[in-house]
């Protein structure tokens with residue numbers, strides 16, 4: 221997430237709240253090709269699909285921490301604009317998926333309006349691969365910050381993808397070449413505000429249970445609220461939603477559905493949701509910065525061949541319908557979600573034999 225100073229501005233995450241136990245992986249060690257750290261990261265990607273990434277101690281990570289502190293501030297500025305101003309930039313799905321999404325525009329699992337507003341910025345728009353739309357003034361003034369963040373986030377993505385390819389025993393550029401920032405994609409930054417709990421009825425889901433449809437997500441926030449549904453240990457017990465405890469100078473990293481599809485189920489895309497912050501954190505507005513990486517628009521969505529990837533033939537990941545490009549695949553998933561045809565569930569994490 222972000223620097224210590226931002227954490228000091230809020231009451232601490234309560235010690236008695238049950239939390240998901242997520243490994244903390246060191247970015248410095250990943251950059252220095254530490255074998256044990258790389259193994260630990262891959263293990264997380266297979267088992268829970270989530271890990272914390274400790275950013276301190278290297279140039280890219282330290283720069284990203286600074287970018288994130290400023291982006292959280294930018295998020296506050298945007299959300300503080302008058303509603304009439306924000307509505308000028310409203311997203312118009314399915315034609316335009318980026319821009320502002322107002323509070324309550326989407327539904328939760330109980331069909332109640334959601335409890336979050338967000339501003340979505342497309343990577344292609346900022347990088348000049350798509351026409352730049354009109355942005356609210358705070359974004360226009362801080363485009364250099366947005367570009368700086370994208371650059372540092374891409375450096376981190378690159379090292380994670382290299383380790384992923386190596387761990388899968390595939391040529392080293394296999395995963396990163398399918399999501400290069402110089403190629404068009406649906407990759408986006410989401411700047412999100414979850415309003416403070418003002419009454420008992422606000423103690424409910426803010427962002428519905430979902431899996432991320434892209435490849436990898438890098439998430440930063442200060443207050444608790446994110447929860448994951450960990451895989452049950454013996455397959456019998458009912459899984460319990462558990463909070464992810466935000467930690468200073470760390471990102472939350474999770475795998476998305478595209479990674480599961482490419483690896484025929486080896487990696488895990490885990491279900492998560494956002495609810496109200498725990499204990500004394502509830503009466504505060506919660507802010508998040510999410511970088512949702514999507515595959516290159518024309519990337520092949522069939523499972524990869526080679527390395528330790530199981531043969532998809534005949535299994536869940538051998539679907540002729542997946543013989544399509546990433547942008548068609550995402551459109552199909554979006555439509556299924558809108559029509560309630562896609563029952564959201566965690567996928568992947570199939571046991572690997574002899575590894």
Ligand SMILES: O=C(O)CCC(=O)C(=O)O
Nearest residue numbers: 410412441446494508510
């Ligand atoms: O705000 C958060 O903690 C999570 C956001 C999220 O899951 C998403 O944007 O996909």
Ligand SMILES: [Fe+2]
Nearest residue numbers: 430431432492
């Ligand atoms: Fe998500």
